[in-house]
Amino acid sequence: MDLALSASEAQLQSKARRFCEEVLEPLEAVVTEHGHLPREHRTPLRQSVIKWGFTGINHCAADGGCGFNILEQMLINEQLGRVSCGLWAAVWQPPAPLRYGTAEQKARYLATSCRGERRGCFAITEPQAGSDPRLVQTRAVLRDGVWRISGEKWFVTSYDACDYIIVHAHVDGDPDKPTLFLVDHGSPGISHVRSPRFMHDYIFDHAELVFDAVAVPPERMLGNIGQGFELTKDWFVEARLQIAAHCIGAATRAAEIAEAYAKERVQFGKPIREFQAIDFMLADMAVDILAAKSTLYRVAWEIDAGVDRKAVHARASAVKLLCSEMAGRVLDRAVQVLGGRGYMRENAVERLYRDVRVDRIWEGTSEIQRAIIGGQIGKRGMGLYAGWPGASV
Ligand SMILES: Cc1cc2nc3c(=O)[nH]c(=O)nc-3n(C[C@H](O)[C@H](O)[C@H](O)COP(=O)(O)OP(=O)(O)OC[C@H]3O[C@@H](n4cnc5c(N)ncnc54)[C@H](O)[C@@H]3O)c2cc1C
Structure with missing residues (x-):
C-alpha cells in the first residue's frame, strides 16, 4: 500500500497553495470589511483564476474542464479551504448535473462555465422544503410548448454572481416528478426578494427569489422529467x-x-x-x-x-x-x-x-x-x- 502523493500531485498541491496565498488571502480583509466581495474585485479575481488554470477543476477535458481526477480535485479544494470568507468559491466548479446535458446545453452552459465566462447557481431549498426536498412547492407546467415555473427559492448561493440558475421544480406539482431546469439570470418573472446576512462573511450572496410563471423553453430541461x-x-x-x-x-x-x-x-x-x-x-x-x-x-x-x-x-x-x-x-x-x-x-x-x-x-x-x-x-x-x-x- 503506497499512500504517498506522486510528484505531479504534490506539484498541483503547491500550486494551489501559492494561488491561495497570493490571490485569495489578500482578499480576506476586503470580504470581512464588506460582508461580501465588492464588484470591482470580481473581474480581476476571475481573470486570476483563469490565469492560474483553475477553471472547471471538477470536469473532464472533453467537457472543457481541467480533467483532474477526484484526488487531485481534493488536493486543490483542501488548499482552497485554508482561505476564509468563502473565497474558495472564486474557483468555480460548475454544477455536476450539467455533464448530463444535451450537446447544446453543454456548449451553452458547461463549456462556457469551464472557461470562466459564465457561472451557475443551484436552487433547491424553499421556505417549506429543506432537508426534505419532496416538500418543494415550485412547480413547472407545460403550456403552449413552454414551461412555466412558479415558486419561491431560498439560500440561493452566488445568485449575485450567476448567469444562470439550475432550478429544482416538480412538474405539475407532482413530487414524483422532480425535474431540473436551466433558467437564465434576468429571465422575466424572476424577482430578487432579498439577500440576508449570514454568520459567515462570504464572497457572494445567498438570495431569496420568487419565480412567477417564468418561461423556460423545452430545450432548457436538464435530463428528463422525474430525474431531478x-x-x-x-x-x-x-x-x-x-x-x-x-x-x-x-x-x-x-x-x-x-x-x-x-x-x-x-x-x-x-x-x-x-x-x-x-x-x-x-x-x-x-x-x-x-x-x-x-x-x-x-x-x-x-x-x-x-x-x-x-x-x-x-x-x-x-x-x-x-x-x-x-x-x-x-x-x-x-x-x-x-x-x-x-x-x-x-x-x-x-x-x-x-x-x-x-x-x-x-x-x-x-x-x-x-x-x-x-x-x-x-x-x-x-x-x-x-x-x-x-x-x-
Ligand atoms: C449559507 C447557506 C447557503 C446555502 N446554499 C444553498 C444553495 O445554494 N441552494 C440550495 O438549494 N440550498 C442552499 N442552502 C440550504 C441548505 O441546503 C439547507 O439549509 C439544508 O439542506 C437544511 O435545510 P433547512 O435549513 O430547511 O433545515 P431543516 O430541514 O428544516 O432542518 C432543521 C433541523 O432538523 C433536522 N432534521 C430534518 N430532518 C431530519 C431527519 N429526518 N432526521 C433528523 N433530523 C432532521 C436537521 O438536521 C436540522 O437540524 C444553503 C444554506 C445555507 C445556510
Whole structure:
C-alpha cells in the first residue's frame, strides 16, 4: 500500500497553495470589511483564476474542464479551504448535473462555465422544503410548448454572481416528478426578494427569489422529467467531498496558527505551549485532522479506482459528516488556544470558526448524513464503512 502523493500531485498541491496565498488571502480583509466581495474585485479575481488554470477543476477535458481526477480535485479544494470568507468559491466548479446535458446545453452552459465566462447557481431549498426536498412547492407546467415555473427559492448561493440558475421544480406539482431546469439570470418573472446576512462573511450572496410563471423553453430541461433527484445525487457527492476537503484545509490552517501562537505566547513565565492543557488541545486537533484527511484521501482514491456509485454516495456522506464535525471541534479549540485574539475578526481563526459552522448544515445536515449512513448500513452491511478494499474478512 503506497499512500504517498506522486510528484505531479504534490506539484498541483503547491500550486494551489501559492494561488491561495497570493490571490485569495489578500482578499480576506476586503470580504470581512464588506460582508461580501465588492464588484470591482470580481473581474480581476476571475481573470486570476483563469490565469492560474483553475477553471472547471471538477470536469473532464472533453467537457472543457481541467480533467483532474477526484484526488487531485481534493488536493486543490483542501488548499482552497485554508482561505476564509468563502473565497474558495472564486474557483468555480460548475454544477455536476450539467455533464448530463444535451450537446447544446453543454456548449451553452458547461463549456462556457469551464472557461470562466459564465457561472451557475443551484436552487433547491424553499421556505417549506429543506432537508426534505419532496416538500418543494415550485412547480413547472407545460403550456403552449413552454414551461412555466412558479415558486419561491431560498439560500440561493452566488445568485449575485450567476448567469444562470439550475432550478429544482416538480412538474405539475407532482413530487414524483422532480425535474431540473436551466433558467437564465434576468429571465422575466424572476424577482430578487432579498439577500440576508449570514454568520459567515462570504464572497457572494445567498438570495431569496420568487419565480412567477417564468418561461423556460423545452430545450432548457436538464435530463428528463422525474430525474431531478437522480442528477442531484451526483452533485451532492461532489459537493460533500468538496466541503470535506475545505474543512480539512480550514482545520489545518487553524491548527498551524494555534501551534505557532502557543509557542510564542508567554504567561506565568513560560510559553503556553508548555501547559499540558494547551498541549492536549493541539494533540486533539492533530489527531482529528489526521483521521479526517486519511479518510478523505482514501475515499477519493477509491472513487478514482472505480468503486461502485452507491458505495461512493454512501461514503461521501460519511466523509462530509466526519470532516465537518472535525472542523467544528478543531476551530473551537484553535479559538481557545488564541484566547481573546482568537475572537478578533482580523484573525483567520475567528473567521474560519464562523465559516465552518455551515458545513454541518448545507449539502445535507449532519443528521441527514447520519440517516443516510444508518440506512446504508441497514441495506449493505457494516462492512461498507468498517471494511477495507481488497480485504478478505
Ligand atoms: C449559507 C447557506 C447557503 C446555502 N446554499 C444553498 C444553495 O445554494 N441552494 C440550495 O438549494 N440550498 C442552499 N442552502 C440550504 C441548505 O441546503 C439547507 O439549509 C439544508 O439542506 C437544511 O435545510 P433547512 O435549513 O430547511 O433545515 P431543516 O430541514 O428544516 O432542518 C432543521 C433541523 O432538523 C433536522 N432534521 C430534518 N430532518 C431530519 C431527519 N429526518 N432526521 C433528523 N433530523 C432532521 C436537521 O438536521 C436540522 O437540524 C444553503 C444554506 C445555507 C445556510
